[in-house]
Amino acid sequence: MNMRRMLFIVIPALFILNNAVSFFIFQSGRTVQQSYNMMLDRVLLYKQIDEQTQRNLSAINVYLMDRSSSSLELYKERNEELKELQLNLSRQEAVDSTEFNIRGFRHLLSTFISQEQSILNSLKSTAPLAYAPSYAEAEKTAVFIQEEAYQLIDLELSYYQPLYKKILVQTDMMNHWGIAVFILNTVISVLLAYWISLRITRPIQELTRTAEQISDGNLQVRPPQISARNEFRVLSEAFRQMQHNLLLLIEKEKEGLEKDRLVKELELEVLQNQINPHFLFNSLNMLSKLALLEGAEQTSDLTVSMSNLLRYNLRKLDRPVTLREEVEHAQEYFFIQQARFRERIQFEVDIDEAALDVLVPVLTLQPILENGFVHGIEGMEQGAVVKLAISCKPDEIWVAISDNGAGMSEEVRKSLLDLDTDRAPAEGEETAGKGHSTGLGTRNVFKRLELFYNKKDMIDIESEPGKGTTVIIRIPATGKEGRHVSLTDRG
Structure with a gap:
């Protein structure tokens, strides 16, 4: 009973x-x-x-x-x-x-x-x-x-x-x-x-002693055996199952730590075999000077832009940067893309200088611009326009990245804004491993922004098939005091 x-x-x-x-x-x-x-x-x-x-x-x-x-x-x-x-x-x-x-x-x-x-x-x-x-x-x-x-x-x-x-x-x-x-x-x-008090307090005291021993690290202690079919028997069985699960979890954690140690060793070996980034930057700078001496000024500029782009992308992702640095990085990225597409694309900027001192997560603008190039205007033969607009609003700073490309369906638009659900990427979203320079998906950029500012509903997307896309980011004016976060959500 x-x-x-x-x-x-x-x-x-x-x-x-x-x-x-x-x-x-x-x-x-x-x-x-x-x-x-x-x-x-x-x-x-x-x-x-x-x-x-x-x-x-x-x-x-x-x-x-x-x-x-x-x-x-x-x-x-x-x-x-x-x-x-x-x-x-x-x-x-x-x-x-x-x-x-x-x-x-x-x-x-x-x-x-x-x-x-x-x-x-x-x-x-x-x-x-x-x-x-x-x-x-x-x-x-x-x-x-x-x-x-x-x-x-x-x-x-x-x-x-x-x-x-x-x-x-x-x-x-x-x-x-x-x-x-x-x-x-x-x-x-x-x-x-x-x-009745004995039937209540005695099992509680026994369960309390068991819980104290488990909290002290003694996972081999056995929970009390309660013969009566009441709530305390259920609680005792739950204790026993929890103890069993803890032991299994500890074993799995040990296995995971061992695997992590082996992975770290393998990563270290791989890193030892990779090209030293400083050697790569110095080589790009040397190529830039050589191209300038040979009269290939455009090649020299592209080499400098590529060096700056590579240096910026190798920065630590848990360090914030100013919006001004992000804009300069985006311009370097567009300069390289314009060398590829030439007269087929046009880059327009409308920037309020008073808004550029706010802190933002590193690599915020480039993945969105890259998504616009890959999925919006890459197939256009002429007349492609990408625009970056930054303006000050009451208590907010608005960053709008727009293109006049292919646009997206409502389903894809909603899937990009749905940051609380883990799912497979929808069509129109870039993922890591598809040849993109950053490896950071658009949804991941949005999620990093929410984690950085600890605020929901910062992103809005306006798009229709065949009518282009506009991504609007509403940054709080207090972004100058943005906090450092560990950004582990990478594509």
Whole structure:
């Protein structure tokens, strides 16, 4: 049984037991209270009827003396109150010992009301004291009502006295039972709480000790064996599986480190066999001077541009450069491309000098320009235009690289902007190993920009098939304080 199910059973059971005891005690007290209320209602009713008969006699006596309309109204009000009490008396259920007396009491009350009516009727007679006999009879009846009321009160108290004693005995017994059940319930609750706490804390302590030993590097420790089928058994098995996975991961990491060591050794051997970059730069410079001496100025300029381009591309990619350096590098790259395409292409620049001091990742512009040449204008025989525009906007610097070449489909455009998904390159994206000079794909350039500035949605591409392409880069104005990042995402 898991811990949740056990708690759902134990806690409601204790709650129901407490409520049952409370209900029985409450019900016993309620029974006593109802009995008291019934008796008191009848006793008070008898007393009210007695008092009301006396008030009625007083009111009719006042009316007989002054015969005023106000006295008559007062009598009628008293008479209505007495009839209301008579109606309440008829609704009362009499106990066995008072049934006969109640019946006589009702007859007396009806007689008294009839006698009052007789008094009023006798006033219509011309005889001056015609009401006197009826009034005397009414006074006698009122005395009988008073005596009968006291007798009924005594009978009620006598009838309920043994019943009350019995109820009090039962109530006292229920109180004792309630105390016993409360003590028993408390003991059971404490024992259950202790038992449940052991079932919870003991596995946690064992798992904690295991976790501490694993954190100290002891991966050979065995997690506790928990026989109960609950959450802690699942956690223990998860610990065991995690420990097994850690051991496998360590073995794989060791194998990976060994492979990396061998790869580093092979790379070192390869680098030792490669041409020294300084020797290559010096050779290009010598060729440039030789071409200049021989009068081949264009060849000399191309050789210098190629030397500068190669030197720039061999820079460390985790060091930022200014946008001005990127622009100069892009112009060197375009100079070489223009020597290849000649009059077929035209390079236009529109640059705000105030925007060129911002820091950007190295090799940001050239891969985008190269992508425009390879996939945009390379197949055009004439009229090809590539434009680089840099302008200052509020809080941003906009770099736009556009061409009037083949453009791209919407699918390719979206795939270039989707930097959060690893996938195969779409058509129109350059990748490493296809003869491009940098080996850095356009998507990788975009991703490096996001990593460098720690900002999303910096790139926008406007393109349609046959209508050219424009890549817009929105660089934050705080780019002058750009941070160094390790740029491992290379094509």
